[in-house]
Amino acid sequence: MLTIHGVTRSRASRVIWLCHELDLPFRQEPVIQAYRIADADAPDAPMNTRSPGFLAMSPAGAIPVIEDDALVLSESLAITLHLARKHGTDIGPQDYAEDALMGQWSFYAATAIEPDALTILMLHNRGTLQEADDAGLVAEAAERLVRPLKVVDDHLAEHGHLVGGRFTVADLNMAEVIRYAQGHGALLEPFVALRTWLKACQDRPAFHKMWQARLSEPE
Structure with missing residues (x-):
């Protein structure tokens, strides 16, 4: 196992x-x-x-x-x-091209989005900015995220999902990275396709099962 x-x-x-x-x-x-x-x-x-x-x-x-x-x-x-x-099955690659694209979007999430999204997660508490220095760091991180989030939003607006027109591991990986910045509502507000897609990802029963287990652990 x-x-x-x-x-x-x-x-x-x-x-x-x-x-x-x-x-x-x-x-x-x-x-x-x-x-x-x-x-x-x-x-x-x-x-x-x-x-x-x-x-x-x-x-x-x-x-x-x-x-x-x-x-x-x-x-x-x-x-x-x-x-x-x-x-x-459908969540994995069906051919070499899909495999490459799933890697591409996963690595884009890790390199272009995750570092600044983590800054927001750590310093932006329940929508309320903390100390002035932290507020500045959050603002800078949010500004840097606009460009990569627009890339994702534009792609989702045209295709609905990241690869193959269906939910795949690429969507899962990207959604878990973007979740770190989700508490900054103003940042995600302009990206309608991204917000719709993220909600659909997080409405999946498998996500809810993981999330309930996460909430049951000590903070």
């Missing part, structure tokens, strides 16, 4: 959502981020990203990591693309 190492309140959410889409059974080992623990190196600390046992599997100390038969794989987007190729 597939094993996912990582709590759901992490990028493991992408992998867990995909497993629910695929009806793929998995076992979850709740490795927690070390920064969330008062003393991650204490003998009685829960398994975390600095635990020697986890570092033996993931020298980078980052979650998620999967064990898929003999394959040990890290990096969440590499994991979702792998599982979609291996187990996917």
Whole structure:
């Protein structure tokens, strides 16, 4: 059985959502981020990203990591693309061209959107800006995101989905990255096609199943 190492309140959410889409059974080992623990190196600390046992599997100390038969794989987007190729029907690539395009959109999400979206997630709390310095960082991040979000919005306005006119792992990967900036309503407001598509992604039963598991974990 597939094993996912990582709590759901992490990028493991992408992998867990995909497993629910695929009806793929998995076992979850709740490795927690070390920064969330008062003393991650204490003998009685829960398994975390600095635990020697986890570092033996993931020298980078980052979650998620999967064990898929003999394959040990890290990096969440590499994991979702792998599982979609291996187990996917419509959610995975149907040919080499779709495989390339799913990689293209996933990497675009990771490089052009995720860094600034994470800034918004960390500093923009429930729609209320915090300290003045944080407000400035959020504003700068939002400004940088306008261009890549317009690229996604224009594509969705024409095609409905990122690849193949259907929901695929590319949509899942992109939706999970854009979710980080979702609390900044003013940023997403102009992008009608993107907002419609994001709502449809998050209305999927598999997303709800992952989200309920995420909410049940301690913050």
